[in-house]
Amino acid sequence: MTIPSLPRRLFVLLALLAATSFSILVSESGAAGRAPGPPPAPATSCLAPASWTIFGDRKPQLANSQQVLAELARRDVVLLGEQHDDVDHHRWQLQVLAGLHAQRPEMVIGFEMFPRRVQPVLDRWVAGELTVKDFLAQSEWDKVWSVPAEIYLPLFQFARLNRIPMLALNVDQDLTRAVAEKGWDAVPAAEREGVGRPAPASAAYQQFLFEIYRQHAAMRSKPARAGSRDPVFANFVDSQLAWDRAMAEMLARQVAAPASAGRPLVIGIMGSGHLRFGHGVPHQLRALGITSIGTLLPVPADSDCSDLSPGIADAVFAVPAAVDAVPEPPRLGVALDRQGGRVVIASVSAGSLAEKSGLQAGDQLLEVAGKPAAELSSVLAAIRRQPAGTWLPLQVERAGRKLEVVIRFPAGR
Incomplete structure (x- = not known):
């Protein structure tokens, strides 16, 4: 049996990096540990549990939910981050969806979890034609996503209950894997699922991705060369950009709907790594001409303020630790x-x-x-x-x- 090549292993890491918020070492459950480096200093949190903090480009400021949601409801696209296997993150997303829906009932919710090919299944689910069992089976949940469905079901039920269209944002793993192995240019246009050439990554995003790549290389006792000097890393970046671009294009199509049709508020549910600091999906949306973008993140209430620098998102919600939390x-x-x-x-x-x-x-x-x-x-x-x-x-x-x-x-x- 042949041991998987480095590019294939990088695809595994790439598939999980989207779940991270401020960290990069991934285990089999998709949870994350701290980035490599010296031991962190004692945390000095600037957050109040169960509260919103506005960042923008200024000093952190507390805000109430009415203030945050009223502002975000005026945007064309709002992206909600998550760590995929954190139940409280999905509870927070449901709370935000309900608040935004109350202010702007015309809404579309896009999900990173589904590849484009299962869009007809999402349509039938929202129309009330499928049971939960049939929905999960026909959308191939166990194949396309490695997180228990029950923690996402409240979001899916919210869409069905309110007849809010659900949008499949992702592409098949075969495409992102192929790009990770060969690079964007080596994948024939006919195999790209209609995804256009991504906008180049910023230097900051490349550095973020390189830290993930370097961690993986260290696990295999192989040196990691930065930037274009390492073709494997270049392919790794290409794959992440293709993933970001695919989701951005699906969201942008909804914004481009004629105003006479009642343009909806477009929501994107995705891993925090796809939206932090305006990298990833926001960057690709801007390249597509969409500039009215809001980004919201859930973070632990005891987060170190050094991790929460200006520009990380429009606002973050401090998720309090659960008293009855189940052991890790x-x-x-x-x-x-x-x-x-x-x-x-x-x-x-x-x-x-x-x-x-x-x-x-x-x-x-x-x-x-x-x-x-x-x-x-x-x-x-x-x-x-x-x-x-x-x-x-x-x-x-x-x-x-x-x-x-x-x-x-x-x-x-």
């Missing part, structure tokens, strides 16, 4: 991918539980706890459900041989 789910320290219909370990973090248990990059997962490892979502769910202090048996295939691996989760998690 177990993490193996792997990045997962799908190849040839199988779930594959794309990379293993040094010193992680996965490495200590003997898992290796390139292992194909056959069974988890005696059940077929058919989908990313089922594998992630099995890991998250594992109680502290217990053993999780895995069956993997490595170089044509089937091996049994037992993960021993430490007690007291």
Whole structure:
């Protein structure tokens, strides 16, 4: 069996970077750790829990929700960030959607989670023609997104209940993977799903992406060369830009609707990495002529103010820590991918539980706890459900041989 090439592994990291807000080291659940560098200084938070803070280009200022939403409701496009697997982020998004809908009922909600090809399924869902089970099956949720559907369903139900059109913003993973492997110019125009050439990345965005690329290279003990000197990094940037451009184009089409048709407020639901500091999707929207853009982010209430510099977003909402928060789910320290219909370990973090248990990059997962490892979502769910202090048996295939691996989760998690 061939170990996945670096470009393919970079695609895995690229697919997860969108979930990050202020951090870049990704585990198998899509959650993130701190960026590499010296130990952070003690946090000095400037946020009040359960409150809005306006940034813009000035010193942070507290604001109330009426002030923030009234201003954002006047924009053409409003982008709501998230860390994909954070339930409170989706609760916050629902709250914002309800507030904006009350002020501007004509609305369209675009979702990063869905590729364009499933748009007819979203239309039937909003029209009330599908059950939840049918909607998730026909939209291929377990194939296109590796986060449990239940944390997104309140957003989908809100759209259905209010007959708000849902828009599939994304493209198939095959396209972003192909760009990550070969670069934009090497992908034939007929295979780009109609996505136009992206606007070049700013120097700041390139630096942000390079930090992610450098972290991945460090995990594999390979040096990372900056900028155009490293063709793999150049392809990595191309793939992220194609992803941003695809979503921006779908949003821009809604803004371009004739005013006589009742132009809607266009909402984009996406990972925070796609909108921070006006990079990513906002940058591509501006290149498409859309300048009336609002960006909102959920952040932990105890965020270090040094992470919240001016320009990060129009406003951030300080998400308070939950008193009854569930303990953080177990993490193996792997990045997962799908190849040839199988779930594959794309990379293993040094010193992680996965490495200590003997898992290796390139292992194909056959069974988890005696059940077929058919989908990313089922594998992630099995890991998250594992109680502290217990053993999780895995069956993997490595170089044509089937091996049994037992993960021993430490007690007291």
